[in-house]
Amino acid sequence: MKDPVIVATGITYDRESIQRWQSHGKNKSCPVTNQLLPIASEFTPNHNLRRLIEAWCASDRVVPAPSKQSSLQLKLIAINLIKNLKLQELQLESLKTFESLASESENNRICFKDVGVVRAMVTIVVSCYQNGTTVGLKEALNVLYLVGFTEDETRSVLEEYDRILNSLTWVLGFDASYNDTTMKLHALVLLKDLLNYGNSHVIERLKLDFFKTIVVILRQRETKNLEERIKEGLHVLLSTCTWPRNCSMMIQAGAVFELVELELGSPNKETTELIMAVLFHLCSSADGRAQLLGHAAGLAMITKRMGKMGCFKRWSGLEQLRNYVWCYK
Known part of the structure; x- marks a missing residue:
């Protein structure tokens, strides 16, 4: 514990630890x-415990953690860095500073949200897409990935920067010679968050x-970040496949075909459940069932999974999916 604070319930926590708890998983x-x-709870410094x-x-000759900037100082630094982003000669250096600070602590990331860093990074990503350049793109994506979107920020970003979805899709389309799967993973995570919070108007405009x-992302087999990229890609499909138009596309x-191939590769339980959930929606249409039956192992894979229903107690769509396919056959 470095910076003890008292929360509304009277319990003392380390400031960074309780901020991390509140920021991830919507813990309330x-x-x-x-x-x-409350997520926006004001913390009261526990001065007695800090002195102890x-x-x-001091008594045990423990070297204390180096002092960090206060929230106010950090916000002032971030505001100046945002101004520097508009200067071509300072842009890359400023992005790298943002990246370093964002990876330091949860407190830094919270401060960044308060001063508009998310909007600034979105502007950089969209600008790279429009100008066909990748200078600063990796850093901006990483900052967005670390800081993340809130629900309100997502709606605002989608309203004001309608090209952000195209920009992230552009990153996913980089060919293998670019060789940066981390950028693709970050783009997928951001796409998933935007689509999860986006309204129906956004989802129904997808092309x-x-x-x-x-689908190409699901097909790629570069080993770095492979499992994470596949899982995030499946989440993107699952968040959009409830619309018949999207299912058709x-x-x-x-x-x-790619989902069957993925399942034949014996993925982990979580990935299998995602695959089956997406297949359930796709096979609700005749074209989807035809494509499943067109795969030599499609029906066998469904039958095999039916034999392991004990692994899918939380998801009852597998049997209905099997019935869809058998009735079509």
Whole structure:
């Protein structure tokens, strides 16, 4: 514990630890008491405990952690860095500074949200897409990945930067010679978050090329970040396949065939459930069932999974999917 603070329930936590707890997974409760704890809770510094920690460090000759900027100082630094992004000669250096600070602590990432860093990074990504350049793109994507979108930010970003989806899809379409799967993983995570929070107007505007790109991502087998990229790609398909129009484009892009191929590769349980959930939607149409039956191992794979229903107690669509295919056959 470096910076002890008291939360609304009277429990003391390390500031960075409780901020991380609140920021990830939408945790709204106090970890100890399980009482509701506002996400934007004001923390009260526990000065007595801090003095005890400092005294213990001094008595045991423990080297204390280096002091970090206060939230106000960090926000001022971020505001100046955002201004520097507009200067071509300072842009890359400023992006690297943002990247370094964002990877340092949860407190830094929260401060960045407050001063508009998300919008600034989105502007950089869209600008790279429009100008066909990759200078600063990797850094901007990494900052967005680390800081993340809130639900309100997502709606605002989609309203004001309608090209962000095209920009992220453009990143996913980089050929193998570019050789940076981390950028593709970050783009997939950001796409998933945008689509999860996006309204129906956004989801129903997706184009065939978008789904072709996602299917290509599922087909790629570069070992670095492979499992994460596949899982995020499946989440993107699952968040959009509830629309019949999107299902039709996924089928046209060859998604059913690739999903069967993925399942034949014996993925982990979570990935298998995602595959089956997407197949359930795609095989609700005649074209999807035809494509599944067109794969030499499609029906056998479904039958095999039916034999392992114990692994799928949380998802009852597998049997219905099997019935869809058998009735079609």
